[in-house]
Amino acid sequence: MTIAEKLNSIDSSILSEDLISDQIISSHQYKELYDQLDNQLTLLYEKEIEFLYEQESKNTMSSEEKHTMNQLSNIIDSMDHLFGAAGLNDYEVIARIAKAFQVDHVHDIGCNLGIQGKLFHDRRIKYTGYDTELTFEFPLLKQFENIECIQKEYPFPIDTSKGKYMLVSRLCLGYFKKDDETIKRIIKDFDIVFLICSDHSFIQKFDGYRVFKHMKKLKEWKETSFHDLNGSSDFLLMKDSR
Numbered sequence: 001m002t003i004a005e006k007l008n009s010i011d012s013s014i015l016s017e018d019l020i021s022d023q024i025i026s027s028h029q030y031k032e033l034y035d036q037l038d039n040q041l042t043l044l045y046e047k048e049i050e051f052l053y054e055q056e057s058k059n060t061m062s063s064e065e066k067h068t069m070n071q072l073s074n075i076i077d078s079m080d081h082l083f084g085a086a087g088l089n090d091y092e093v094i095a096r097i098a099k100a101f102q103v104d105h106v107h108d109i110g111c112n113l114g115i116q117g118k119l120f121h122d123r124r125i126k127y128t129g130y131d132t133e134l135t136f137e138f139p140l141l142k143q144f145e146n147i148e149c150i151q152k153e154y155p156f157p158i159d160t161s162k163g164k165y166m167l168v169s170r171l172c173l174g175y176f177k178k179d180d181e182t183i184k185r186i187i188k189d190f191d192i193v194f195l196i197c198s199d200h201s202f203i204q205k206f207d208g209y210r211v212f213k214h215m216k217k218l219k220e221w222k223e224t225s226f227h228d229l230n231g232s233s234d235f236l237l238m239k240d241s242r
Helices: 003-008 022-027 030-058 063-084 087-100 117-121 139-143 180-189
Strands: 105-109 126-131 147-151 165-170 192-196 209-215 220-224 234-239
Touching: 003 087, 003 209, 003 220, 063 087, 087 105, 087 117, 087 165, 087 192, 117 126, 117 147, 165 180
Parallel strands: 105 126, 105 165, 126 147, 165 192
Antiparallel strands: 192 234, 209 220, 209 234
16 A cells, blocks of 8 residues: 555545534543643632733733733633644544554644643554643643653754654644754654645755645645645655655
8 A cells, every 4th residue: 555545544534624523522532621621720820810811901910920921821822722723633633644654652843732642642652742832731641651741942853763753743843943953853853744834845845755745625645746735734744765
C-alpha cells in the first residue's frame, strides 16, 4: 500500500470542519474533561475575575493584575480554540494517522493546554506538547503517564533515535515560527511532520520530503509537488527514503 493509499484509508473527512464531532467528544470522554476544566477554572478564579474586571473598568490595574488577566484570556482562548474552532477534529485525524503509521511518540509544537494529548494516549501513543506559555496547570492530565506538557520555545534538539517519532503543529509553525533555524531543526530530527499551515512558502522549505495535501472538497489525500500546494492547509510531510 502506498502512503497516499494508506492516508485515504483513514477517515479524514472531519479535518478542518467547523463543528466538532460529538462522537469524538463522547468516545474520548472530553465532555467530562471540559466540565472538570471549566469547574476548576471557576473555583480558582471566580473571585479574582470579578475583582480584575472591576479594576479594569476603573483603569487601575497593576502590571501583575494585567498579567493575570492575560493568563485568564489565554486559557479561555485556548479552550475556544480546541473546542470552539474544531481543533479537536484536527487532532483526532492526526492521531488516526499517527496510529496508522505506527508512530510511538508525537511532539506537538504550540500545544496550548495540551488537552488533545488524550487522543494520542487512548491509542497508546506518547504525547509531548510544547508551548512558550503554559498558562494553566491542568492536573487532570497528570493521571495519564504518557502525556507531558513542557514550557519551552522551539527550536531545540529532540532525541528521536529510539522509536518512530512525528512532529505536529496546528496553526503555530509557519505562523509564529518560520525561521530557517526552525526548519533545519525539524529536518534534522523528524522523518514525519504534520502541519496545519496556510503559509505555503514555509512548507516549500522542507527539501528532501514527500508532501501530501488534504483536499477538503474532495475529502482525499494526494501526493503533490512543492509547487502545487494550493487548495489546502493540511499537509503530511515524509522524508523521502526512495
